[in-house]
Structure formats: C-alpha cells, structure tokens
C-alpha cells in the first residue's frame with residue numbers, strides 16, 4: 687500500500703535521496719525548502735507501508751500576485767524504480783494539481799520535460815492531457831531541448847466548485863466573498879486537500895467574513911510560512927539564476 691500526503695520540511699532528506707537516485711537535475715536543500723515552506727500544500731510525498739519515500743512531486747506557484755496569470759509549476763517529479771508503472775506518478779500529479787487549484791486558485795499547471803523522456807511525456811500528454819506550449823532549445827544542463835507543457839486546471843476536473851455568496855452583515859459593510867465547496871468524490875482519496883471543509887466557520891474564508899471581514903491570523907493557512915518564504919525568495923532566485931535552481935528542472 688502506498689499513501690500520498692502533503693510533503694513538509696521533515697521529508698527533505700527522503701525526497702532529495704529519491705531525487706538523486708532518479709534524476710540528473712538535483713537542487714540544493716535551500717531550493718527544496720523554498721518550495722516546501724513557500725507553498726506547503728502542493729508538494730506531495732508517496733510513502734510505502736513502512737513510511738519510506740517511494741515518490742514525490744515538488745511544486746511551486748508562479749505569478750501568484752497576478753490573478754490572471756497565477757499558475758502552478760512542477761519543479762520535479764520522480765517515482766522509485768520498483769514502484770513505477772503502477773499509476774503512482776499520475777496520482778502524485780493529480781494530488782498536486784488539485785491543491786494548486788483549490789488552495790491557490792491556479793489557472794493552469796506548467797512543467798518542463800526532456801524531449802527524450804518517453805515515460806514522462808506519456809504520463810503528461812496521454813494520461814494527464816498536458817499540451818505542448820513551446821520547445822526550449824538547450825533547456826537542460828547537458829544541452830537537450832525541453833518541452834514546456836501546460837495543463838488547464840478546472841474546478842470540475844477535481845470535484846471542486848467555486849460559488850460566490852454574499853455573507854455580508856449590515857447592508858453595504860461586507861464584501862461578497864468567494865467560498866469554495868467540494869462537490870462529489872475527489873479523484874484521489876489520499877489528497878490532503880480533499881478534506882478541506884465546506885463549512886465557512888472551519889474553512890478560513892468564511893470565517894473571515896463571519897467576523898466582519900477581519901483576517902484571523904490563526905485561520906489563515908500558511909501565512910507565516912509564506913512570509914518566511916518571501917524572505918528566502920530573493921536568495922533562491924539568485925541561486926536558480928546561477929544554475930543550481932530551476933534551470934534544468936523536470
């Protein structure tokens with residue numbers, strides 16, 4: 687039995703070990719932390735029944751301050767050799783993409799894949815319906831070309847529904863707020879985000895409106911983490927630009 691859950695900083699060693707065994711694109715721990723701390727719900731780890739890492743997906747959100755461009759990006763994906771061809775990578779990808787949509791309202795998911803990586807291209811293009819966006823010549827460190835691929839993220843593909851409700855108090859005082867509710871069964875029962883409550887009092891969004899529009903820091907998921915991540919962002923970007931970061935990613 688293999689289970690999938692949100693990855694966190696304690697999984698760093700297990701994930702980087704799997705990464706080194708499976709891929710030539712390896713990153714320094716700081717860049718991994720940048721993902722895990724900055725966007726805590728979209729990187730996932732797959733564990734066997736002994737709690738050993740047998741796969742992971744490492745992801746981030748790009749253009750997050752622009753509602754018209756916000757999207758998720760898969761930085762790395764790998765499944766341990768003996769666990770391949772059992773649908774695990776597909777489950778990891780769907781779990782991450784669902785959380786990108788649900789938690790960050792991402793519009794699409796992007797990634798890069800080597801032209802020669804038949805297994806990964808089959809997964810992305812045939813199973814997950816990614817579309818080729820553009821060929822980046824010499825994208826990888828060894829000079830191989832990489833395809834940038836995109837996949838639209840739609841609520842209905844993940845059993846999500848975004849409805850708008852006026853939860854205002856006295857007339858004219860409170861804004862109309864978006865409330866996300868889950869509809870039907872999620873595609874993957876292991877997806878942590880699937881358990882997110884539709885009850886405004888529990889979900890954070892509703893609670894914000896319930897107490898008059900003020901933000902309750904205790905209910906704002908990941909706010910502290912995001913603040914920490916922002917301070918790491920400049921350093922990580924600089925490292926990525928110098929070759930130890932995203933260049934040559936999956």
Ligand SMILES: CC(C)(COP(=O)(O)OP(=O)(O)OC[C@H]1O[C@@H](n2cnc3c(N)ncnc32)[C@H](O)[C@@H]1OP(=O)(O)O)[C@@H](O)C(=O)NCCC(=O)NCCS
Nearest residue numbers: 763764765770771772773774775776805806808809813936
């Ligand atoms: C690519 C990788 C993540 C796929 O993991 P996986 O768990 O075996 O993938 P899945 O079992 O979910 O398979 C998904 C689809 O890809 C297909 N597939 C998997 N391996 C394949 C292979 N070697 N050749 C052709 N198709 C393959 C499966 O048949 C399946 O298609 P289907 O849904 O139509 O049946 C895994 O091979 C891996 O870790 N490779 C090394 C790291 C890597 O390349 N990462 C991706 C970088 S972009």
